[in-house]
Amino acid sequence: MSDEQDSNLEVEYVAEQEAEANEAVNADNPDGAVADAAAALGDTSEADADSEYRRRLREFTRELKKQPGQWYIIQTYASYENKVKTNLDMRAQTLEVEEYIHEVVVPIEQVVEMKDGKKKIVKRKLLPGYVLVRMELNDRAWSVVRDTPGVTSFVGNEGNATVVRHRDVSKFLMPKTAPTEEGQQAQANSEGEMVIAMPEEQEAPKFAHDFQVGDAVTILSGALASVSASISEIDPSTGKIQALVSIFGRETPVELTPDQIEKIN
Known part of the structure; x- marks a missing residue:
C-alpha cells in the first residue's frame, strides 16, 4: 500500500472517530447539534460556549466516577x-x-x-x-x-x-x-x-409580559438547560414564572425568570 493510501485511510479513520464522538455527545445533549450547526454558519460564540460546557462536564464526570x-x-x-x-x-x-x-x-x-x-x-x-x-x-x-x-x-x-x-x-x-x-x-x-x-x-430580573400561561418554552440556563417546559403561572409583580418540567417521569414545577427561557415557535 502506498504512502498516499495510508494517509487517506488515516484521515478517514480520524473523521469516523470524530463523527462517532459527536453522535455520542448529541445523544446526551440534542441541542449540541444546534450549536454545531450554528458554528458551521459562522455563529461561533454559542458553539464555543457549548464546547466549553461539554469539556467541563466530561472532566467533572470523570471525577465523580472516582468516588x-x-x-x-x-x-x-x-x-x-x-x-x-x-x-x-x-x-x-x-x-x-x-x-x-x-x-x-x-x-x-x-x-x-x-x-x-x-x-x-x-x-x-x-x-x-x-x-x-x-x-x-x-x-x-x-x-x-x-x-x-x-x-x-x-x-x-x-x-x-x-x-x-x-x-x-x-x-x-x-x-x-x-x-x-x-x-x-x-x-x-x-x-x-x-x-x-x-x-x-x-x-437583573426582567418583566414577564412577553410570556403567557400555557406557552411552551425552552430553558436556556442552569442544570435544566435545553429542557422543554410549559408555563403554568406568571407573577407580573415580581416577574417570577412557574413552569412544569418532566423530571424522572413526573411533572415538576420549577421557578424561572424571563431571561432563562425562550418560546418554542
Missing part, C-alpha cells in the same frame, strides 16, 4: 428535601451505615429577584421533590434511606432503585461557572444544600 458508590435519587414530600437530608445524615451515623451512605445532596442555585423594588438573592432547588444520594445499595442502607421520615420512594421500581448515570448527576452538581483562580467549586451552605450557581453581578 465510591453509585448515585440514586429519592423522592420526598414537597418542601421536605432539606429535612430529608438532615434526617438521613443523622440516621446513617446513628445506625452505623456511614460506610455505605457516602453523600446526600440537595442541589440549589442562587438568583437575583426584584421584590418591593429591591434586588434580593433567593434560592431555587434544582430538583424540587428529590434528593441525590451516593451510596452502596444493600439491604441495610436501602432500609435506612427508605424509612427516613419524609422519603416516599427511590426513583425506579419499588425495591429496585435505578442507578443514575454519572453524566446526568454531573449536570446537577457541576458549578454553573468554571472554577476561579482560587479553585472555588460548588459549596454547601449552612443547611447542607449544594450551591451550584451564584448570581452574576450584572444579572
Whole structure:
C-alpha cells in the first residue's frame, strides 16, 4: 500500500472517530447539534460556549466516577428535601451505615429577584421533590434511606432503585461557572444544600409580559438547560414564572425568570 493510501485511510479513520464522538455527545445533549450547526454558519460564540460546557462536564464526570458508590435519587414530600437530608445524615451515623451512605445532596442555585423594588438573592432547588444520594445499595442502607421520615420512594421500581448515570448527576452538581483562580467549586451552605450557581453581578430580573400561561418554552440556563417546559403561572409583580418540567417521569414545577427561557415557535 502506498504512502498516499495510508494517509487517506488515516484521515478517514480520524473523521469516523470524530463523527462517532459527536453522535455520542448529541445523544446526551440534542441541542449540541444546534450549536454545531450554528458554528458551521459562522455563529461561533454559542458553539464555543457549548464546547466549553461539554469539556467541563466530561472532566467533572470523570471525577465523580472516582468516588465510591453509585448515585440514586429519592423522592420526598414537597418542601421536605432539606429535612430529608438532615434526617438521613443523622440516621446513617446513628445506625452505623456511614460506610455505605457516602453523600446526600440537595442541589440549589442562587438568583437575583426584584421584590418591593429591591434586588434580593433567593434560592431555587434544582430538583424540587428529590434528593441525590451516593451510596452502596444493600439491604441495610436501602432500609435506612427508605424509612427516613419524609422519603416516599427511590426513583425506579419499588425495591429496585435505578442507578443514575454519572453524566446526568454531573449536570446537577457541576458549578454553573468554571472554577476561579482560587479553585472555588460548588459549596454547601449552612443547611447542607449544594450551591451550584451564584448570581452574576450584572444579572437583573426582567418583566414577564412577553410570556403567557400555557406557552411552551425552552430553558436556556442552569442544570435544566435545553429542557422543554410549559408555563403554568406568571407573577407580573415580581416577574417570577412557574413552569412544569418532566423530571424522572413526573411533572415538576420549577421557578424561572424571563431571561432563562425562550418560546418554542
